[in-house]
Amino acid sequence: MDMPRSTALAILTHLDTTYGKVNADDLEDNMKRMHAQWSPTQPIEDLYNQLKDAQKFAADHDTISDKMAVRAAIKNLTNSGVFTDAIKDWRKMSDDAQTMDALQTHFTEADKERRRILTTKEVGYANKASMKPVNETANKVIMHGSGTVMYYCWTHGLGTNSNHTSKDCTKKAPGHKTEANGDDMLGGCCIIRRKAGERAVFRRPQRQERENEENQQPPANRT
Numbered sequence: 001m002d003m004p005r006s007t008a009l010a011i012l013t014h015l016d017t018t019y020g021k022v023n024a025d026d027l028e029d030n031m032k033r034m035h036a037q038w039s040p041t042q043p044i045e046d047l048y049n050q051l052k053d054a055q056k057f058a059a060d061h062d063t064i065s066d067k068m069a070v071r072a073a074i075k076n077l078t079n080s081g082v083f084t085d086a087i088k089d090w091r092k093m094s095d096d097a098q099t100m101d102a103l104q105t106h107f108t109e110a111d112k113e114r115r116r117i118l119t120t121k122e123v124g125y126a127n128k129a130s131m132k133p134v135n136e137t138a139n140k141v142i143m144h145g146s147g148t149v150m151y152y153c154w155t156h157g158l159g160t161n162s163n164h165t166s167k168d169c170t171k172k173a174p175g176h177k178t179e180a181n182g183d184d185m186l187g188g189c190c191i192i193r194r195k196a197g198e199r200a201v202f203r204r205p206q207r208q209e210r211e212n213e214e215n216q217q218p219p220a221n222r223t
């Protein structure tokens with residue numbers, strides 16, 4: 001059958017009668033599938049496949065050339081926002097070198113490198129997270145003078161262990177309040193813990209001694 005070329009309607013009729021199932025809407029949908037935005041969470045092969053599928057679908061009706069497919073791919077990868085450098089390198093290649101095969105080789109490599117860097121970063125974040133308390137700022141108490149940073153726990157009071165906060169405490173007393181911090185103790189423990197190994201010298205004064213102190217009389221005068 002000869003292709004009538006006069007009007008768009010004629011073309012539609014031609015498609016309907018010649019190919020039965022494929023009409024202009026189908027071809028339009030096919031173009032949409034070809035241009036569907038690829039997501040960096042998808043395998044890069046998904047993008048190649050959607051381009052090839054679109055080419056195959058349109059092959060006998062409204063041919064999509066390799067050059068068109070390559071342009072669609074570059075537009076898609078640009079919009080993904082994760083291939084800035086790889087696209088720059090791609091643009092340095094000559095027009096003739098920018099084939100579908102070359103595109104796949106180029107961006108498969110770039111995607112491998114992108115995923116490798118992502119994995120390294122994630123491991124880095126995980127390591128940092130395990131070393132530092134999550135609620136660092138909320139629980140930090142900076143000691144005047146020394147600048148020593150201490151951390152508050154509702155059950156155990158103030159100490160230097162950054163992993164021991166109200167939130168992280170492993171031996172919580174009944175009624176423990178995980179939101180308590182140095183700024184707002186929420187009625188919690190008011191002890192400042194000594195450093196490990198520091199000998200206790202302080203002794204809580206007896207009632208009589210305290211009264212004497214309040215009267216500014218040294219204990220020696222009592223006898």
Ligand SMILES: [Zn+2]
Binds near residue numbers: 154156170
């Ligand atoms: Zn505690």
